[in-house]
Amino acid sequence: MNKYLIPIIAIAIIGSVSVFAISPYFTESSIDEALPSGAVVQPMMEETMMEETMMEETMMEEITSVIYSGTFIGVGDGIHDAQGDAYTIPLEDGSNILRLENFKSTNGPDLYVYLATDDNASEFLNLGELKANKGNQNYEIPDDADLTKYNKVLIWCKAFSVLFGSAELSS
Numbered sequence: 001m002n003k004y005l006i007p008i009i010a011i012a013i014i015g016s017v018s019v020f021a022i023s024p025y026f027t028e029s030s031i032d033e034a035l036p037s038g039a040v041v042q043p044m045m046e047e048t049m050m051e052e053t054m055m056e057e058t059m060m061e062e063i064t065s066v067i068y069s070g071t072f073i074g075v076g077d078g079i080h081d082a083q084g085d086a087y088t089i090p091l092e093d094g095s096n097i098l099r100l101e102n103f104k105s106t107n108g109p110d111l112y113v114y115l116a117t118d119d120n121a122s123e124f125l126n127l128g129e130l131k132a133n134k135g136n137q138n139y140e141i142p143d144d145a146d147l148t149k150y151n152k153v154l155i156w157c158k159a160f161s162v163l164f165g166s167a168e169l170s171s
Contacts, residue, residue: 027107031132035099038092040065065090068147070167072103072155081106082155082165088147096141098127098153107133110159115141115150119166125150 041062068088074081084103088096098113105111111133116124127139141147147169155164 028134029132031135031137033137035064036091036097036138040090040092068169068171070153070169072165072167074165075163080162080164086153086167086169095143098139098141100137103135105133105155105164108157108164110157112156112158113139114154114156115145116152116154117150118152119163121154121156130155
C-alpha cells in the first residue's frame with residue numbers, strides 16, 4: 001500500500017497545479033466601463049428638412065472626440081485571438097485614454113495591454129493588466145506617450161511572451 005501512496009500524492013499535486021495553470025483558458029470575464037466623465041466631446045451638425053414648413057432646422061448632437069483608432073487582428077494560430085476596436089480619446093484635463101470597444105479575446109494567463117512600436121513588443125508602454133477578455137474598457141495613457149511612435153495596441157501574455165492580437169492606431 002505504501003508503494004502506491006507516493007505516486008498517488010504526486011499525481012494529485014501535478015493534477016492540481018495543471019488545473020490551476022489551465023483554468024484561465026476556461027474562465028470568461030466581461031466588463032462594460034462607461035466613457036470617463038471628462039471625455040472631450042465635439043458638436044456634430046445635422047441638417048434636416050421639415051416637410052410641413054419647408055424650413056431648414058439645424059440640430060446639435062455630441063460625439064466623443066477620437067484622435068487615433070484601429071481594429072484588432074488576432075494572430076491567426078487558432079488559439080490566440082483578439083477582436084474589436086481601439087480608440088484614443090482625449091480628456092478635458094489634457095490626458096488621454098485608450099478605449100477598447102466591442103472587445104473580445106481568447107483568455108489566457110497574465111494578459112496585459114501594451115502600446116508598442118511593433119507586434120513583437122520590442123519597445124512598449126505597459127498600460128496594465130487586461131481587465132476582462134470581453135467588453136468595453138478604458139486604460140490611462142501616460143502623459144509622455146508618443147502615439148505616433150507607440151502606434152500598436154497589443155494584447156500580450158507577459159508570462160509566455162505571446163501576442164494574442166494587435167490593433168494599429170491611425171488618425
